[in-house]
Amino acid sequence: MNDTLRHGHLQENPAHAEYGTSYGRIKPEGVDTTHGAILYLEDITVSFDGFKAINRLTMDISVGELRCIIGPNGAGKTTMMDVITGKTRPTSGTAWFGQTIDLTRLSEPEIAHAGIGRKFQRPTVFEQHTVFENLELAMKMDKRVRPTLFFRLSSEQQGKIEEILKLIRLTGQENRLAGLLSHGQKQWLEIGMLLMQEPQLLLLDEPVAGMSDAETARTAELLNELRGKHSIMVVEHDMAFVTEIAQQGKVTVLHEGSVLAEGTMQQVQNDERVIEVYLGR
Numbered sequence: 001m002n003d004t005l006r007h008g009h010l011q012e013n014p015a016h017a018e019y020g021t022s023y024g025r026i027k028p029e030g031v032d033t034t035h036g037a038i039l040y041l042e043d044i045t046v047s048f049d050g051f052k053a054i055n056r057l058t059m060d061i062s063v064g065e066l067r068c069i070i071g072p073n074g075a076g077k078t079t080m081m082d083v084i085t086g087k088t089r090p091t092s093g094t095a096w097f098g099q100t101i102d103l104t105r106l107s108e109p110e111i112a113h114a115g116i117g118r119k120f121q122r123p124t125v126f127e128q129h130t131v132f133e134n135l136e137l138a139m140k141m142d143k144r145v146r147p148t149l150f151f152r153l154s155s156e157q158q159g160k161i162e163e164i165l166k167l168i169r170l171t172g173q174e175n176r177l178a179g180l181l182s183h184g185q186k187q188w189l190e191i192g193m194l195l196m197q198e199p200q201l202l203l204l205d206e207p208v209a210g211m212s213d214a215e216t217a218r219t220a221e222l223l224n225e226l227r228g229k230h231s232i233m234v235v236e237h238d239m240a241f242v243t244e245i246a247q248q249g250k251v252t253v254l255h256e257g258s259v260l261a262e263g264t265m266q267q268v269q270n271d272e273r274v275i276e277v278y279l280g281r
């Protein structure tokens with residue numbers, strides 16, 4: 001058992017008492033999703049010197065859902081992700097991860113360890129290492145990996161890397177230095193690195209910003225392949241991309257720190273209030 005488990009809140013939660021193994025790693029099985037929700041933000045407010053960046057925000061995400069979050073600049077999208085990942089503490093409200101884990105009581109490392117992966121806008125891969133090594137490093141950096149002096153990949157772990165390489169469209173590129181990849185490929189690699197850690201919830205902040213049209217289209221394909229297998233929250237301004245990945249799923253429109261509208265892309269696109277504050281501009 002590592003230090004985070006020994007000393008952190010996770011150990012105190014009986015839901016975390018059982019640990020299964022996966023790819024030689026200790027995997028938390030403690031997220032109780034019996035009611036179907038992976039995330040439930042309940043009446044969250046974040047005040048910065050009296051200014052409410054998030055204002056009584058309530059929303060939930062189901063297990064396996066791919067949820068798109070849209071909204072004008074300053075709507076509170078990044079702040080909401082900061083609350084979920086423990087970077088920002090809400091002034092009030094609760095952020096439930098499954099039924100029992102209150103994220104507002106956990107530190108950032110504890111939240112990452114509990115199974116929430118976040119991808120920031122800019123890619124942060126290890127440029128001096130190959131694509132394969134980046135994925136391998138992601139596996140080793142995972143706090144749940146059992147510490148061993150000479151870490152050697154098992155055939156199962158090797159298989160996992162190959163599976164992810166295929167998913168992120170980098171099969172055949174595994175020996176290339178990550179620094180030589182295109183911007184889009186670096187973004188996919190980083191998504192692959194997060195997937196290596198098998199997150200229960202994946203947060204993606206503007207994943208297609210700066211990508212070519214072809215890369216954007218491939219990213220949409222990639223996310224559509226992840227649909228149903230992972231719970232994913234995507235914040236994005238590129239409406240054509242959002243339309244591609246939202247399909248018949250829910251899109252949430254944030255405005256002034258609250259949910260302005262929620263529904264299918266078609267429903268929110270036809271919502272007068274959404275047109276007024278965002279899409280119609």
Ligand SMILES: Nc1ncnc2c1ncn2[C@@H]1O[C@H](COP(=O)(O)OP(=O)(O)OP(=O)(O)O)[C@@H](O)[C@H]1O
Pocket residue numbers: 048051052053071072073074075076077078079080
């Ligand atoms: N640390 C902070 N101190 C003061 N104000 C902040 C802080 N962080 C964010 N804000 C303000 O809170 C509001 C919400 O910001 P946030 O970055 O969450 O919006 P956003 O929806 O992510 O915008 P964008 O689409 O431009 O990324 C903005 O008005 C921003 O200026």
